[in-house]
Amino acid sequence: MPKFVDLKDRRTFKIMANSVEQKVTSHAHDSATVVEAQRVLQGQSDKKWFARLLPFIGPAFIASIAYVDPGNFATNIAAGAQFGYLLLWVIFASNLMAMLIQSLSAKLGIATGKNLAEICRQEFPRPVVLGMWVLMEVMVIATDVAEFLGAAVGMNLLFHIPLFPAALITAAATFVILSLERRGFRHLEAVITVFVGVIALCYVIEIFLVNPNWAQVAYHSVVPHFDGAESVLLAAGILGATVMPHVIFLHSALTQGRIVTREPQQMKRLYRFELVDVVAAMGTAGLVNAAMLIMAAATFYQAGLSQIASLEEAYQTLTPLLGAAASVVFAISLLASGLSSSTVGTMAGQVIMQGFLHRKISVWLRRLLTIIPTLIIIALGFDPTQTLIISQVVLSFALPFAVIPLIMFTRRRNLMGVLTNHRFTTLTACVVATLIIALNMFLLYQTFFGV
Secondary structure, three states: OOOOOOOOOHHHHHHHHHHHHHHHHHHHHOHHHHHHHHHHHOOOOOOOHHHHHHHHOOHHHHHHHHHHOHHHHHHHHHHHHHHOOOOHHHHHHHHHHHHHHHHHHHHHHHHHOOOHHHHHHHHOOHHHHHHHHHHHHHHHHHHHHHHHHHHHHHHHHHHOOOHHHHHHHHHHHHHHHHHHHHHOHHHHHHHHHHHHHHHHHHHHHHHHHHOOOHHHHHHHHHOOOOOOHHHHHHHHHHHHHHOOHHHHHHHHHHHHOOOOOOOHHHHHHHHHHHHHHHHHHHHHHHHHHHHHHHHHHHHHHOOOOOOOOOHHHHHHHHHHHHOHHHHHHHHHHHHHHHHHHHHHHHHHHHHHHHHHHOOOOOHHHHHHHHHHHHHHHHHHOOOHHHHHHHHHHHHHHHOHHHHHHHHHHHOOHHHHHHHOOOHHHHHHHHHHHHHHHHHHHHHHHHHHHOO
C-alpha cells in the first residue's frame, strides 16, 4: 500500500514542499561541489587527497563559529584574568568533547537524512517534544544574547557606536550574511570560514604580542585543577560556551541533505571526510579559545589585574599593556565573532522550530523576536560581560537535553544502519554526558547552598 501525505495538516505539507524546493535550489547553485563529491565517494576522482577533501569541508566550520562566539571571549578572559593559566585544561577537555559530539551530530544527519530535532519529534511523545522545544528556544535566546551583545560591544569599541544602535546594525548585517544561503550552501560556508580565519589570525597576533609562559601553558593544558567555587562556575561557563547545544541540532541539519548517498560503503567514506572537517574546524576553534585565555593570563593576571570584569575593560587595558594595535585586533576579532555567530544562531533557531514543530517562521520575524531580550538588557544597563557569562552557564545546563538524545539515537542500528556507534564511542559519549550533568549539579548545589 502506498503511503499518502495527510493533506489535513496543510502547514506541515507546505513546509515539506518549501524545504524540498530550497534544497533543489541550493543544490542547483552548488551542483559542481555535489557532483565532485559524488565522484569522490564512487572512487572516480583522480585528484590528490586534499582536492578530494575540499567538497566535504564546510559544515563543521559553520558549526565551529559558535565555539568562538562572544560568550567564549567573556568566559575565557574572565578565567585567564582571575586564575591565570589554571583553567586551560577545561578548554582542551571541552574541545575534545565538542569534537566527539559534533561528529555524532554530523553522522546522524548523514545516516538518517534528518536532523536531531526531527528525530526527537519522530521518536519522543508529544509532551516531551514540546518541553524540549521550549527549553531549546530559551537556549537559542541565551545564545542570541551573547552573540548580539558581543557584536554590539565590538562595534562600540571600534567605531564608538552606542550599544543600542550597534545591536540593530548587527541584526541588519545578520540578514545580509543569511541571504547568501539562497545562493547555495557553498557561499555561506565560505563566508563563515573566512570569519573563523579572521578570528584565528587576530589571536595569532595577540599571542605573538603577549609572550606567554609556555611552561605554564603546557602544564595547565593537561593537569586538571580547580581553585574554589568561582573557578568551577567559570569552568561551567567555558563548557557551555564550547560545547554549544544549538549547533548540535544545526550540524545534523547541515549534513542531512548536503551530500546524499544511501550506499553503505559510500556513507562510511562520506562520514570519514566529515570527521576531517570536524577535527580541522573544532581544532581551530579550540586553539583560538586557548589563545583567548592565554592572552588574558599573560597580560591581566600577570599584571595583577585579576578583576578585569568586562570586555570594555579588557580592550582599554590592552592599550597601555601591549599598545593600541593589540586592543584594535581584540575588537576586530570580537566583532567578527559576534556577526558570524549571530548568523549561525539564527540558522539553528530555524532548524529547531521546524524540526520540533514542523512549523517555520520568517527569518526576519525570528531575528526580531530574539533580538528583543538583548535590546532590553542594553536599555536597562546590565553589564554586558556578566550577562554573557550567565548566558553561557544557561547553555551548559541545556547541554544534556541535546547530548543525551543524540547518544540515544546514534547507538540505534534501526536508525543509523552502517554508521551505528561502536560500543566504545557510545561509552565515551556517555562519560562526556555524565561529566556535563555532574558539573551542572555541582553548580546548582553551590548556588543554592553556598558551600
